[in-house]
Amino acid sequence: MVAVAILAAGRGTRMKSTLPKVVHELGGRTLVERALDSVAELSPSRNLVIVGYGADQVKTALAHRTDVEFVAQTEQLGTGHAAQQVIPYLEDFEGDLLILNGDVPLLRSQTLVQLLTTHRQNQNAATLLTAILPNPKGYGRVFCDAQNHLQEIIEDRDCTPEQRQNQRINAGVYCFSWAALKEVLPKLSADNDQKEYYLTDAVNFLNPVTVVDVADFQEISGINDRKQLAEAYGILQTRIKEDWMARGVTLIDPASITIDDTVTLGSDVVIEPQTHLRGNTTIGSNCRLGPGSLIENSTIGDRVSVLYSVVTDSAIASDVRIGPYAHLRQQVSVGEQCRIGNFVELKKTVLGSKTNIAHLSYLGDATTGTNVNIGAGTITANYDGVQKHKTILGDRTKTGANSVLVAPLTLGADVTVAAGSAVTDSVEDDALVIARARQVVKPGWRLPTAE
Ligand code: UD1
Ligand code: MG
Secondary structure, three states, X not given: OEEEEEEEOOOOHHHOOOOOHHHOEEXXXXXXXXXXXXXXXXXXXXXXXXXXXEHHHHHHHOOOOOOEEEEEOOOOOOHHHHHHOOHHHHOOOOOEEEEEEOOOOOOOHHHHHHHHHHHHHOOOOEEEEEEEOOOOOOOOEEEEOOOOEEEEEEOHHHOOOOHHHOOEEEEEEEEEEHHHHHHHHHHOOOOOOOOOOOHHHHHHHOOOEEEEEOOOHHHHOOOOOHHHXXXXXXXXXXXXXXXXXXXXXXXXXXXXXXXXXXXXXXOOOEEOOOOEEEOOOEEOOOOEEOOOOEEEOOEEOOOOEEOOOEEEOOEEOOOOEEOOOEEEEOOOEEOOOOEEEEEEEEEOOEEOOOOEEEEEEEEEOEEEXXXXXXXXXXXXXXXXXXXXXXXXXXXXXXXXXXXXEEOOEEEOOOEEEOOOOEEOOOEOOOEEEOOOOOOOOOOOOOOOOOO
């Protein structure tokens, strides 16, 4: 059995923020949620998050995680003190406890799997994730013998100048045999430069302890300030983009593109510059996205192109062309082979397949059948100032240029709306509707002239 404890009670003063550090977002997820997600592959039976500074904000940020238990650390007296707070929660627990700092968001699951595997193979009391850093300043230094057995961890500020030369650092990620850790936690003292209870001292008391060096030291980057937050975003983006390129996606000018790690892409997708894919987004194969597009929380089929457009919370079927300058938002659903063109906004609208809406239109709360043609400048008047109303258009119906469809309204199949109509009443199948004043021509008429 594995339990996880995430240390998330610190303030993070260097963020210079009213938010606790661990609720800052990195690529769409908070730091603490990323720490939790990195352990998911170990299928922990318990997820404890130790909260203190801004506890309510941390709890709110994790409110959707019903698998998390919060442990209060009312005074922040150090990482060892934070770990002591879990003792009453794990009275009956038998197994291994993984402890992570809440501000280390880039850990890979495989790294944690490797840490746990080493821990179990060696039957260790504790196993420590370490890294060899070119610039180890600020981190606790880890001293080992030739067999990777831990001798001591010494905090940077407690090191002698010679000890500081050691580049092997403590990542702040530990696997403990809980039976062993709970014996030593009560024995910690605050006899150090910071007058804090150090979790690293608990490690120093235990035996046997071995270390696992992480291959890619960027994984253990901790976030202490906004600069490190931005750097972590860069690391994350590089990782995601290199991964997609290796899997058959073309990125034109990768530096100008951002892709959340919650996005999935099909093969032979081409992503053009200044395109951003966010949230829960799935893209089919052979799509061309961008330049200049934002796609968020949306599902897109195969062979779809999205040019200079914004698509959020929507579902687009295959062979659809969107843009330039279209905006699809709030549960739009587009059928196959539709064309949504220049300056078109769709909101909560369902388009049947092979429907065209090519220029300068707004459809809100509308549903169309298949093969519908929405003429340039067609607008649904869906809001009466109090409520939103629906517009329904049947198969093969065509609206003329500059039509206003005043909802609630149902037009049947094969209806043609004359250009410039303001349609207020529903129309049955197979009809032409003209809802505008007739043109009046007065032959020979001139403007009156002054005397
Ligand atoms: C710690 C390690 C150090 C390691 C480094 C890696 C100790 C004593 N030192 O140092 O060896 O190299 O992490 O990043 O552990 N926290 C609490 N309650 C507290 C204090 C801290 O929950 O009372 C949380 C913080 O919110 C943070 C984490 O623990 O998420 C780490 O605390 P921090 O003070 O940043 O430790 P470091 O000085 O970085
Ligand atoms: Mg720190």
